[in-house]
Amino acid sequence: MVTKTEETQLNRLENQVDNGGGGAWEYLCLVKKLKVRRPDKVLRHGLSILNDPKKRSALGPDVWTLYEQVSIAAMDCQCLDVAKDCIKVLQKQFPESKRVGRLEGILLEAKGLWAEAEKAYSSLLEDNPLDPVLHKRRVAIAKAQGNFPTAIEWLNKYLETFMADHDAWRELAEIYVSLQMYKQAAFCYEELILSQPTVPLYHLAYADVLYTLGGVDNILLAKKYYASTIDLTGGKNTKALFGICLCSSAIAQLTKGRNKEDKESPELQSLAAAALEKDYKQRAPAKLLLLTSALKSLKTS
Amino acid sequence: MGELKYELSQNAYIKLVLHARKHKTAAVNGVLLGRVSPQNDAVVEIADSVPLFHSHLGLLPNLEISLIMIEEHYSAQGLGIVGYFHANERFDDLELDSIAKNIGNHICRYFPQCAVLLLDNKKLEALPKGKDRSPVMQLYIRDASKNWKLVGSDGGCQLLTKEPAANVVLMDYISSEKWQDVVDFDDHLDDISKDWLNPDLFK
Numbered sequence: 416m417v418t419k420t421e422e423t424q425l426n427r428l429e430n431q432v433d434n435g436g437g438g439a440w441e442y443l444c445l446v447k448k449l450k451v452r453r454p455d456k457v458l459r460h461g462l463s464i465l466n467d468p469k470k471r472s473a474l475g476p477d478v479w480t481l482y483e484q485v486s487i488a489a490m491d492c493q494c495l496d497v498a499k500d501c502i503k504v505l506q507k508q509f510p511e512s513k514r515v516g517r518l519e520g521i522l523l524e525a526k527g528l529w530a531e532a533e534k535a536y537s538s539l540l541e542d543n544p545l546d547p548v549l550h551k552r553r554v555a556i557a558k559a560q561g562n563f564p565t566a567i568e569w570l571n572k573y574l575e576t577f578m579a580d581h582d583a584w585r586e587l588a589e590i591y592v593s594l595q596m597y598k599q600a601a602f603c604y605e606e607l608i609l610s611q612p613t614v615p616l617y618h619l620a621y622a623d624v625l626y627t628l629g630g631v632d633n634i635l636l637a638k639k640y641y642a643s644t645i646d647l648t649g650g651k652n653t654k655a656l657f658g659i660c661l662c663s664s665a666i667a668q669l670t671k672g673r674n675k676e677d678k679e680s681p682e683l684q685s686l687a688a689a690a691l692e693k694d695y696k697q698r699a700p701a702k703l704l705l706l707t708s709a710l711k712s713l714k715t716s
Numbered sequence: 717m718g719e720l721k722y723e724l725s726q727n728a729y730i731k732l733v734l735h736a737r738k739h740k741t742a743a744v745n746g747v748l749l750g751r752v753s754p755q756n757d758a759v760v761e762i763a764d765s766v767p768l769f770h771s772h773l774g775l776l777p778n779l780e781i782s783l784i785m786i787e788e789h790y791s792a793q794g795l796g797i798v799g800y801f802h803a804n805e806r807f808d809d810l811e812l813d814s815i816a817k818n819i820g821n822h823i824c825r826y827f828p829q830c831a832v833l834l835l836d837n838k839k840l841e842a843l844p845k846g847k848d849r850s851p852v853m854q855l856y857i858r859d860a861s862k863n864w865k866l867v868g869s870d871g872g873c874q875l876l877t878k879e880p881a882a883n884v885v886l887m888d889y890i891s892s893e894k895w896q897d898v899v900d901f902d903d904h905l906d907d908i909s910k911d912w913l914n915p916d917l918f919k
Contacts, residue, residue, distance in 0.1 A: 452741065561809060592774045593743070593805075595814055620772070627776040654905050657781045699908040702785075709784045 416585075416616060417449050425449060432460055439464055440474070447484060450582075454491035461485035462497070479508060486518055490525035498522055513543055520552060529556050547577055554586075563594060581607060588620065597628045615647035615655075622658055631669045638662035642683065650690055659687035664713040684714070719872035721759045722799070722831050722855065724748075726879040727918055728765035729851055730886050734895040735767035736803035736835050744770045744900070745816070747783070747823075748799035748831065749790045760798055760829055761878075764790070766912055767900035774815045782901040782912075789913075798827050801853070803835035810836065812856055817864050824858055832856040832864060833875070843887055851877055 417425070428442045439460040446453055461481060464470045471478055486501035502522060505515045516539050523532035533556055536549050543549060550573045557566035570587045577583065588603035604621035611617065622640035625633040641658035648655065663684035688710045695703045732746050746767040753759035766786050769778060787797060800823055802816040812834055820832040832855075839852040855867040855875040867873045877883075889895070897917055904912045 559806065561806060589772070592772055593813075593815070595774050595818075597774075623772065623775040623777050627774070653908055654778060657905070658777050661777050661780060695908060699911070701911070702908070705785050705788055708788055709781065712784060712788075 421449055454488040457488035458492050490521055513539055517548060532556055597624050600624050615644045618644040619655055634662050634665050656687045656691050660684055660713050720829055722875045723759055723878045724762045724851055726877055726882040728762050729877050729882055732765050732801045733886055735898045735900055738895040738898050739770035742770045743773055743805040744803045745773050746801040747797050749795045750798040751795055763795055769902045797823055799831035801833045807837045812864055843883055849880055849883055851875055
């Protein structure tokens with residue numbers, strides 16, 4: 416998960432390296448730090464360093480992590496020969512290493528040899544029962560085969576032990592959403608908000624799930640979380656602003672004819688609408704008319 | 717349903733495939749814009765497409781906003797939402813999932829001849845090796861019992877590209893990495909200065 420500033424910084428660096436301006440090592444380190452998935456770039460720029468003996472030796476002991484990073488990127492791009500070569504280098508340098516053993520397992524996955532990969536991980540897990548990466552690779556195998564019930568089961572089991580692994584909670588939430596299991600997805604986002612209450616993305620995702628679940632209570636709650644997202648992002652999150660408008664419209668529809676016990680203050684909706692219009696006027700003027708009529712249709716529906 | 721022909725314009729077709737190619741590791745979706753042909757009501761002309769999302773396809777809020785704005789924009793051109801495009805996350809997954817069916821059902825309420833297209837990655841991969849002119853997508857139509865059925869080559873309905881050389885152009889764009897320039901609704905909501913109409917994509 417990256418912030419906008421991080422993404423801009425990464426893209427700028429990427430452009431620089433792509434166009435021969437140097438900075439490959441900085442780029443690769445940033446990609447690793449931000450945990451983003453850019454396998455073709457990592458492969459290209461990583462190999463440019465690894466294939467140059469001078470550049471290699473300049474890295475010192477960091478060269479081994481680069482081999483690891485490049486081997487994974489190679490597998491992601493289905494360049495299995497490159498991956499195999501990198502792993503061989505690492506095997507020579509670190510014989511009997513469990514970390515290299517993991518890479519061998521991932522290579523089996525990349526080849527689609529699920530049973531063999533599963534066996535490799537199980538045997539590694541015997542000596543390292545608490546290695547989170549191994550557990551997650553097993554979930555990945557289930558997911559790659561489209562075996563969602565197993566993936567969910569193992570991911571839940573993993574989270575019983577490693578309940579602070581936010582990426583795993585997010586992964587589980589996304590699997591649930593893709594299967595339209597919204598209640599379960601909501602639970603995951605609740606966990607994330609509990610442990611990291613100032614991350615706006617979780618508030619936003621939770622609100623989206625609540626809205627999708629539907630019903631007045633859920634939508635009222637969704638509105639609160641869109642509001643907290645707006646709070647946490649200084650009013651700059653377009654999706655949250657739209658969320659407020661959608662919620663207000665949905666609540667109005669659902670409570671039509673009811674006595675308005677919940678004094679739904681229309682101010683929040685008008686504020687959100689005004690913020691959207693201001694933003695579109697400035698940054699997307701060609702779409703302003705569309706926005707205004709969309710907001711109007713939400714108000715009157 | 718009868719024997720309907722779905723004529724997919726080259727731009728609509730390529731935009732959707734490029735969008736899927738841009739987000740290789742995710743499921744993506746899009747909507748098809750068009751109308752029943754004024755000359756022949758057995759033909760549905762799909763004139764354009766809008767790539768929608770590459771994450772959280774199963775969540776409603778962004779979908780609702782996008783459909784409101786898209787419908788509003790295209791109705792001025794006499795076009796409506798006539799179908800839905802979906803590309804699964806995994807390469808060999810050719811199953812139409814519940815999200816795609818639900819969205820398809822929703823569109824059917826306004827356009828009963830709604831087409832649901834599913835990207836066929838194997839066909840896409842095989843393009844450079846053959847001379848296949850048919851779109852690299854599967855066509856699904858809702859039958860009388862409201863189930864989504866795959867239209868086979870022996871079926872009454874048909875999906876074809878309006879321009880016969882569409883696949884050649886597609887392969888060209890893929891090799892020149894044109895997919896990097898595709899903007900979807902997700903991108904727009906993250907940065908509203910990005911235009912989901914992709915006006916300059918094919919210039």
